[in-house]
Amino acid sequence: MMNTIMQLITNTAIISLGAGFIVGTHNLLKIPHQLSTLISLYLVFCIGLKGGMSLGVVNTCTPPLILLAICGIILGFVQPFINFFLIKKTTKLDRDTAVVVAATYGSISIVTFVTAITFLQQHAIAYNPFMSAIAGIMEIPALFSGLLLLNSTQTSLKDLLSICYNILTSKKINFIFIGFFVGFLLRTYQGHIIPTSVLWPFNFALILFMIDIGIRIAHQRAYISQFTWPLIAFGIYIPIITGSLAVALCRLLSIGLGSTVLFAVLIGSASYIAVPAVMCTQAPKAKEVIYLPLALAITLPFNVLVGIPLFYALAKYVL
Helix, strand or coil, X not given: CHHHXXXXXXXXXXXXXXXXXXXXXXXXXXXXXXXHHHHHHHHHHHHHHHHHHHHHHHHHXXXXXXXXXXXXXXXXXXXXXXXXXXXXXXXXCCHHHHHHXXXXXXXXXXXXXXXXXXXXXXXXXXXXXXXXXXXXXXXXXXXXXXXXXXXXXXXXXXXXXXXXXXXXXXXXXXXXXXXXXXXXXXXXXXXXXXXXXXXXXXHXXXXXXXXXXXXXXXXXXXXXXXXXXXXXXHHXXXXXXXXXXXXXXXXXXXXXXXXXXXXXHHHHCCCCCHHHHHHHHHCCCCCHHHHHHHHHHHHHHHHHHHHHHHHHHHHHHHC
């Protein structure tokens, strides 16, 4: 438990976000918009690249896992719409911020996923390596849902087709797909030498991105009053509900214990890299002071300390 808490306290994203908040509070630094855009493009490209590289374990998949991957894509697409409905019914967030929160909780957290893998290894529980590919795939659908929600003020077929076209031609969405296909093509090339050379600055870019977000949060601290108890509750009950439903789905598909825990963690987690990296330019009016602390300060610690053991106990009981 203490090791887990220390991992949370020393989490790079959390430390960088806090540093950015302090810097922003005292107006000590401002990251140029062009640099911020370049960093976010690089991050979403790397996210796609990692997803494509993870498909190198496709030979380990089974028909139930293929069905699970399809279900994960569908759930990732549908969940933001349900989240958005709940947020609008229980909070007073503006539309743009509500959309980003909804999309955040439809995507996944790689940090939580990796922590769950460590948990399984500590308990000597096997899991299928194809779960890494499912994780890579599940980062993307919620982005489409979020952009649809963001632009769906009109509902005619012509408008819907126009929205879909704008989403598919969005620079950041294109960078994700380009990265995905590049990663897939190079997944076995000389032991990942080329993909690894592209990915090595990822952590440094993430630090700069989180510092930039922290600065913006500091500038938006007047809106902290919108961080209400119903919103905090949302960050806790959504992971429990969706993670539990994921366990039930895995039970129907006869998925193994380890893979079930990982799928529940994926469904029950919240993105703090992919969705913010895309939405920071697509929804500039959305308040980072709401959606990032909710994912990083509420849901991430909850899932690491409570969610993973809870999903493990539930999966062990029903399987």
